[in-house]
Amino acid sequence: MTLAAERPNGGVQSVDRAITILEILARLGEAGVTEVAGELGVHKSTAFRLIGTMEARGLVEQADDRGKYRIGLGLVKMAGASAARTDLVQVARPSCKALAAETHETVNLAVLADGTALYLDQIAGAAALQPHNWIGQRIPLHATSNGKVLIADLEPDLVDELVPRLTRHAEATITDRASLHRELARVREQGYAVAVDELEEGLTALAAAIRDAHGDVVASLSVSGTTFRLDEATRTELVPPLLRAAEEVSLALGWVPPREPAATDG
Template identity: 50%
Template sequence: MSNELERDGAAVQSVDRALSVLRLLARHGDLGVSEIAAELGVHRSTAFRLVMTLELHELVEQTADRGKYRLGVGIVRLAGAATVRLDVVRESRATGERLAAAVGETVNVAILDRDEALYVDQMAGPSALQAYNWAGRRVALHATSNGKVLLAHAPRERFERLAAAPLLPFTDLTVTDAGLLREELDTVRRRGYATAADELEIGLTAVAAPIFNVEGTVVASMSVSGPTFRLPPERLPEVAEQVMTAAGEVSSRLGWHAIEDGKALTA
């Protein structure tokens, strides 16, 4: 037991020191390993191991002056992801609540996180009593409407990487053929929304549309989901129009302007 506590204590200390390295570089701009060791009060070899680990994750990088280190692009990616998530959640909340009330079902907002869709917010409609809380959950891109929207607008390399491995079947209706999935993603881009009926769970249907940022990049997706018996095929086009309108409102709040017939449209 004491050995386990010692190992835990050492791990926590390493994390604390690594974070201290990042704070030092944020304060000083760039430092050498010896300078970092002196600031932390540790041996140079310890500081070197900390820096190497952080460099492996691109959180620090060497400067042109070899032997000096500064904050790396990994920090920018983390900060950018956090900013996108906060902006999307803030700007989509009111619109999502109105959509949930109008459709009577659950509204979710998701972002692309590695090769999964990460649900960052949820608004429940009046019919969605005791709705499952999707916020914080990661789901497969190929088996969900949000995932298909995000994958359809992601760089092609992401699809190729995903398709290179077996696409897992969650139900008998999950699309697991890469060719069929590619065709469906083409349709998603063309018509502006994605659907998933009984593909992640039997009895669950969802419709999603993309959310764009000021640069016209898809940064998130918004979906309506509910029991399949309340979202039958004949109702999906109508719900899709409502979802696309709501996602468009959020996009405009993020600074996006739609392009139609060569003219920019302001919301």
């Protein structure tokens, strides 16, 4: 009996067949079109078209033995990215919980993804009554503290490429490109970003960078709450614990802080 015969009729047939091809290659390591067609119970030309589409997307690739195929690097990279994000959430979770408990505000973890800030995790503090669930949502880079942190270290040309349009989301949203670059310079200088009423009226957030062993910014950690509650004095109080939590996660990822220059006698 073929694998295809064992599967239910529900679902999109081509998608089911593509998944079956991946399962075949995972089991056998390598397989030719004829072998795949036999396993699927379809004509060789159908298997060839499916494999060709999957090859174009990097899901499968030709093995050294031409005519045979194996799982492609595209799929491996996707799986690796997913695993890396899962590991990041697990590593950051204790520090996020501690920060939420200390500040009583909502703590979010975000990464750069397709020109947006993608929220991976959220911990609600005691002061956050029915907080909005940001997990899985993508937010604009120029209008949020997390977004500013994620692009602050990038070259200006790359920033402009990632943020081609400075869409206005609220009255305070940065919509001028020169202003955005000045704001990113400020983020680099002070080590954290602030967004007051920039994504939506009444929402304020502060964010700091999480770095990996290479010193690259791989995520951002933020504290957010109502603008009424997070006034200027409160924001100043939140900076030290925010920076400390971001540093804890960075250290756990292998980041080594730069050494202070040694003092010399004048």
